[in-house]
Amino acid sequence: MTDASADIQNYEPTFGDYFALLKPRVMSLVIFTALVGMLVAPVPVHPIIGFAAILFIAIGAGASGALNMWWDADIDAVMRRTAKRPVPSGRVGADEALALGVALSGLSVVMLALATNLLAAALLAFTIFFYIVVYTMWLKRLTPQNIVIGGAAGAFPPMIGWVAATGSLSVEAFAMFALIFFWTPPHFWALALFMKTDYHDAGVPMLTVTHGRRVTRNQIFTYSAVLAAVSLATGLTTLGGPAYWTAAILLNAWMMFGAFRIWRRGEAEAEGDGYKVEKKFFRFTLSYLFLLFAAFFVDALLTRLGAI
């Protein structure tokens, strides 16, 4: 037995290792979008109920993360980006990830139902099911459209936040869903362009692997155009206001410019500057989503204060 493997066998998982199973970085985006979805809803929510709802939505998202790490431990171990996660690195057993995921899934759904309403809880349950069964277990390793489909799971939180406040679905909830849904593919395909061999090594049929990098660049441009149309159309719902329109016009112009630059250039040029444009675009997409949702909130605040 090597020293390293002896170390890992004697290793006692810390609280932080279990917390890392919940994918805290993904959770932070879920918390933010769900919170905005709840705050922009026309029905005010008591702060404690609102806090509980966001907490349980976040725990549900974390549970999905733990279940995802349980199922995907084999490919996580191969990819550089994910090799240090608790399960592939041996700090936490796969069975523990499964147990934690199942327990927290049940807890989050039941508690969200008790804190808010059944529809919100049902949507959370569906999100977990969709992310784990439809995306992780079924389609992720089967189709190059995996990112498009997986994006749907990430698009649910603002919708759940809205439903937690109002108790029903409406065009605004679907608009927020569509925004994240169409944002996901360009975001992840930009990542796939510069994380060159990771997905290939792991045998995940990323678009870059199955259809080539040229097609991926075309698709990034296409989805960015659809995203721009969707985000501008969202401005026509009650979510739109001066802050949103300003943000949407500026951010979409920048997004289209970035997507155009990615589309225009070839691999040789990208290799030459170390995927500078792709990396910049990837980072920008994060700000894009954050700023659009922040603008929703600013407009809702202005409306509530009677400024518009």
Added chain:
Amino acid sequence: MFARTHELHKRRLSRNVGVGLCLLGFVVLMFGLTVVKVTNGDPMQGFDHVLRPEMIPAEEN
């Protein structure tokens, strides 16, 4: 007489403290939720030793 602290307890300290704090937070949150729901008069129903109107057969007219 308590057993002496085993080395294992030291290794698991962060985990146990973390779980303890989570449980404590959960209890506090449940209490807060209950207070808010009761004071808001949200629709709710007890199931033990309380009258449940829908269980009473409807009277014939």
